Amino acid sequence: MDYTKPYIAPTLTVDAVIFQISNGVLEVLLVKRANDPFKGSWALPGGYNAVGETTHHALHRIVEQKAGVDTEKDLAYIEQLYTFDTVDRDPRGHAVSVTYMGCGRDIIVRDASSHTAFMAVNNLPELAYDHANIIRYAHERLKAKLTYTNAVSAFLAPRFTLTQLQSAYEIIFDREFDKRNFRKKFLSLDLIDETDELWRDGAHRPAKLYKFKSSKLQALERSFD
Amino acid sequence: MDYTKPYIAPTLTVDAVIFQISNGVLEVLLVKRANDPFKGSWALPGGYNAVGETTHHALHRIVEQKAGVDTEKDLAYIEQLYTFDTVDRDPRGHAVSVTYMGCGRDIIVRDASSHTAFMAVNNLPELAYDHANIIRYAHERLKAKLTYTNAVSAFLAPRFTLTQLQSAYEIIFDREFDKRNFRKKFLSLDLIDETDELWRDGAHRPAKLYKFKSSKLQALERSFD
DNA sequence: GCAAAAGTGTTTGGGATACACCCATGC
DNA sequence: GCATGGGTGTATCCCAAACACTTTTGC
Numbered sequence: 001m002d003y004t005k006p007y008i009a010p011t012l013t014v015d016a017v018i019f020q021i022s023n024g025v026l027e028v029l030l031v032k033r034a035n036d037p038f039k040g041s042w043a044l045p046g047g048y049n050a051v052g053e054t055t056h057h058a059l060h061r062i063v064e065q066k067a068g069v070d071t072e073k074d075l076a077y078i079e080q081l082y083t084f085d086t087v088d089r090d091p092r093g094h095a096v097s098v099t100y101m102g103c104g105r106d107i108i109v110r111d112a113s114s115h116t117a118f119m120a121v122n123n124l125p126e127l128a129y130d131h132a133n134i135i136r137y138a139h140e141r142l143k144a145k146l147t148y149t150n151a152v153s154a155f156l157a158p159r160f161t162l163t164q165l166q167s168a169y170e171i172i173f174d175r176e177f178d179k180r181n182f183r184k185k186f187l188s189l190d191l192i193d194e195t196d197e198l199w200r201d202g203a204h205r206p207a208k209l210y211k212f213k214s215s216k217l218q219a220l221e222r223s224f225d
Numbered sequence: 226m227d228y229t230k231p232y233i234a235p236t237l238t239v240d241a242v243i244f245q246i247s248n249g250v251l252e253v254l255l256v257k258r259a260n261d262p263f264k265g266s267w268a269l270p271g272g273y274n275a276v277g278e279t280t281h282h283a284l285h286r287i288v289e290q291k292a293g294v295d296t297e298k299d300l301a302y303i304e305q306l307y308t309f310d311t312v313d314r315d316p317r318g319h320a321v322s323v324t325y326m327g328c329g330r331d332i333i334v335r336d337a338s339s340h341t342a343f344m345a346v347n348n349l350p351e352l353a354y355d356h357a358n359i360i361r362y363a364h365e366r367l368k369a370k371l372t373y374t375n376a377v378s379a380f381l382a383p384r385f386t387l388t389q390l391q392s393a394y395e396i397i398f399d400r401e402f403d404k405r406n407f408r409k410k411f412l413s414l415d416l417i418d419e420t421d422e423l424w425r426d427g428a429h430r431p432a433k434l435y436k437f438k439s440s441k442l443q444a445l446e447r448s449f450d
Numbered sequence: 451g452c453a454a455a456a457g458t459g460t461t462t463g464g465g466a467t468a469c470a471c472c473c474a475t476g477c
Numbered sequence: 478g479c480a481t482g483g484g485t486g487t488a489t490c491c492c493a494a495a496c497a498c499t500t501t502t503g504c
Contacts, residue, residue, distance in 0.1 A: 206502070
């Protein structure tokens with residue numbers, strides 16, 4: 001480790017891509033920037049990671065502080081996404097950004113306001129930095145996760161109908177699945193159990209409620225889709 | 226971005242997991258540490274990433290300097306792996322390490338010596354830090370990549386036999402494949418072309434040489450394996 | 451009874467797997 | 478001619494995909 005100049009580290013930042021499904025669309029959590037650069041633009045919640053704090057912890061602190069969302073309690077699933085060099089990207093100079101992706105449902109945004117909002121992924125405003133690319137990348141990763149893990153559970157209530165389950169897949173993949181094939185396949189994966197509860201919702205036959213056998217993330221035997 | 230204390234960034238480091246196949250085994254590039262901590266232990270090549278330098282560039286510089294391997298010229302494939310928080314891990318204090326995985330073949334280690342070597346992945350010495358875990362993680366990622374991309378080409382000469390191709394898969398997955406099924410499947414993927422060259426190697430029928438249609442990394446239509 | 455969503459089986463095609471023998475060469 | 482690795486085909490099974498009607502409920 002021989003270096004002659006004193007070592008100066010790049011700025012370290014963290015950014016969060018937090019997804020939920022609401023009103024039948026996939027949404028991502030955004031905040032409106034209060035300061036330059038990109039003042040007034042929408043951006044992923046993110047901020048500085050100082051020495052002594054893990055990126056995971058910094059993420060929790062920053063998302064709580066900037067968007068009023070608790071990544072521990074509100075998200076059923078979170079994973080590291082990618083680390084972006086922003087040496088050319090950030091007008092303030094060299095920063096390295098560690099990004100995370102999280103998924104939840106029915107997230108209440110404290111201070112929901114014109115400054116913090118979940119917005120539909122397929123209808124985003126102009127975003128600061130290259131956050132649009134990061135969201136695209138996270139969406140791809142999310143689709144991949146749903147094909148070989150039980151990660152979809154993060155978007156669902158503890159008890160859910162098969163139609164809700166299928167709908168989550170359809171929203172995230174933005175395409176339709178055949179109802180009979182979807183059910184046959186998902187049930188064969190042995191990830192969920194039928195309960196004896198029913199979901200009543202309007203003038204039609206009530207639906208059986210199911211639950212995941214395990215709340216932990218697990219890889220599937222056969223990949224889905 | 227309101228913070229009251231002056232911002233101090235964690236140390237940023239990069240580490241490289243560089244694989245090659247040699248003598249029928251998967252090997253990883255290691256260097257012997259010249260300084261504390263872990264002086265005298267084998268470790269992944271890595272070092273400090275200062276402000277103004279991308280992680281990718283720092284990796285290139287450090288691997289060249291510490292191990293005499295040129296990640297641009299010697300590696301046919303490189304990708305970012307994961308970013309590790311080492312706040313609890315590194316005796317020197319808080320560092321964040323961005324790791325990369327690369328693959329090549331017939332890599333000449335300049336200064337090959339008792340301080341730099343490719344070592345068999347399934348027979349590693351004690352390693353510094355948690356580098357054994359990082360290598361395990363990289364190996365898993367590598368297997369995943371081979372199932373859905375043409376990344377295996379990074380381990381092969383421009384012209385190669387089907388037996389060499391199959392052998393690369395068998396070494397990386399540490400299991401055997403059926404020769405007829407392997408060939409049928411790989412040829413059906415439409416990734417490689419037969420050439421009119423032959424490979425002669427001893428007292429047996431010579432083998433046809435093949436080449437990849439594209440040297441770029443591409444995803445497969447159907448996943449392999 | 452009617453509208454609305456839940457629930458349910460069968461057929462077909464293609465890829466995965468299992469498996470054994472002949473071919474071309476160097477010596 | 479013999480040892481060595483190269484090269485090839487078929488039968489079976491399982492999963493994916495396509496496809497339409499009956500059931501249960503609220504009003």
